Amino acid sequence: MATDLVRPATHRKPWYSILYIQVLIAIFLGVLIGYLDPKLGKQLKPLGDAFIALIKMMIAPVIFCTVVHGISSMGDLKRVGRVGLKALIYFEVVSTVALLVGLIVGKILQPGAGFNIDPATIDPNSVATYVTKAKQEGIIPHLMAIIPDSYFGALARGDLLQVLLISILSGFAIAYLGRAGEPIAYAVEQAAKVFFGIIRMVVRVAPIGAFGAMAFTVGAYGLGSLWNLVALIATFYLTSILFVLIVLGAIARLSGFSIIRFIAYIKDELLIVLGTSSSETVLPQMIQKMEHLGASRPVVGLVIPTGYSFNLDGTNIYMTLATLFLAQATNTHLTIWQELGILGIAIITSKGASGVTGAGFITLAATLAIVPDIPIQSIAILIGIDKFMSECRALTNLIGNGVACVVISLSEGELDKDALHKAMAHPVQLGEALEPGAAA
Structure with a gap:
């Protein structure tokens, strides 16, 4: 994967040709169409689905090439283990903080208080699909599912954990293999360039995908569905x-950069x-942008x-916050020990929930399936607004x-601080980052 990463443009592009502006306009138009003509909005769903499918078909090969090249290029296998261990420890600590934050906020603000919902009045068939999936997501089945039925089967299905x-x-x-493995590593590196080349083409239709997805969301669920549960939505956001701003902002500040500037850097x-x-x-684009930011390629x-x-920080916040919301809404009293039990269960069930739409909802169902105190059918309350919540989950996960x-990268002494500050001061546009000749 070449080192000649993104270069700021030397000429100013017309505002309408900047990709993130196009995406913003597409989102606005999608909301407008979905609100004014819900039927048409729902019919536009294939546009969003097609874009997501185009990106997802590249996720498995991109991850395969990136991880394989990253490990094989490190040389020192002890270093690979060290980086992996550091990453897992960091993930566990920050993810647990996210779960605690959701729990504490839910206790203080109590967004579900006053709903007085009788679980017996909720149709269990409305959540039957989620309950079935949740029961299938037990700890042992989940661990066994990491092992693919064949080497190429993992790549064909695109299961993130299997591909990893x-x-x-x-x-x-x-x-x-040592020197004998160098030609293989080089071939993997060249294959990655092909896959990133495809991504450069696919990302150009992002505005169309965003337009279709937003039109469907508003058309299918309606803005009116937000108001009934606006307290939970507002609390979660x-x-x-x-x-x-506070937790990740503090981590960023201790690492020598501003979280606000970082958000501006990945705004596209x-x-x-x-x-x-x-x-x-945006997984492939994030890999490129992190390299451009000065992070070590093997670490990225x-x-x-x-x-x-x-x-998955956003998913973790959602899980504990939504669990407390449902307990409050159904007048289910939880002791401090039950709340700590939910925290412990959520630490386990939150692992492996990929960034696809709806994964957070199924993970919540899996948590409730293990916690008998809260009626699992109560998640039906959240079905209408989960699509709106999933956006916040995904955004928080990405930033984290x-x-x-x-x-x-900083902990490994492999962060180019000059590149970091330069990139933050002069963020590049997504279209520029993926032009031919940019890093792959």
Whole structure:
């Protein structure tokens, strides 16, 4: 993967040709169409689905090439283990803080108080699909599902954890070959350039995907569905913003950069995530942007893909906050020990929930399936607004993974601080970052 990463443009592009402006306009138009003509909005769903599908078809090969090249290029396998251990410890600590933040805010603000919902009046069939999936997500089945039925089966299905497993094993195998493995590592590097070249083409249709996704969301669920549960939505968004600014902001400050400038640096990706409600749609671009920011390429290759399964701050906040909301809404009294039990269960169930739309909701159902005190059918209350909540989850997850990547690179002494400050001072546009000749 070449080192000639993104270069700021030497000429000013017309505002209408800047990709994030196009995405913003598309999101606005999507909301407008969905509100004015809900039927048409729902019919536009394939546009969003097609864009997400185009990106997702590239996720497995991009992760495979990035992780394999990252591990094989490190040379020192002890270093690989050290970086991996640091990343997992960081993920666990910050993810637990996110769970605690959701729990504390839920206790203080009590967004579900006063709903007085009788679980017996809720149709269990409305959540039957989620309950079934939740029961299938037990700890043992979840661990066993990490192992693919075949090497290429993982790549074909695109299961994130399975792809990570075969990528890590392949990277170590190539590294063990020594000089004999160098041609293989080079071939993987060249293959990555092809895949990133495809991404450069696909990302150009991001505005169309964002338009279709937002039109469907508003058309199908309606802005009116927000008002009934506006307290929970407002609490979740406020909690996530405070988590990003205070918790991640403090981590960023200790690491020598501003969280506000970092958010401005990845604003293009954040807007695409806002439109599609999925952080996976920008995974390849985040890999490139983190390298351009000065983070070590091998560290980026390990931390970003792994973080998509193990560092989901937004999902964690949502899980504990939504669990308390449902307890309050159904007048289910929880002792401090039960709340700590929910925290412990959530620490386990939150792992492996990928950045795809709806994963957070299924993970919440899995948590409630283990906690018998709160009626699991009560999650039906959240079905109408989950699409709006998933956007905030994905945005927070993305920011958290980006910060983690910089922090781990810094801890390894492999962060180019000059490149970091230069990139923050002169953020590049997404379209410029993915022009031919940019890094892959």
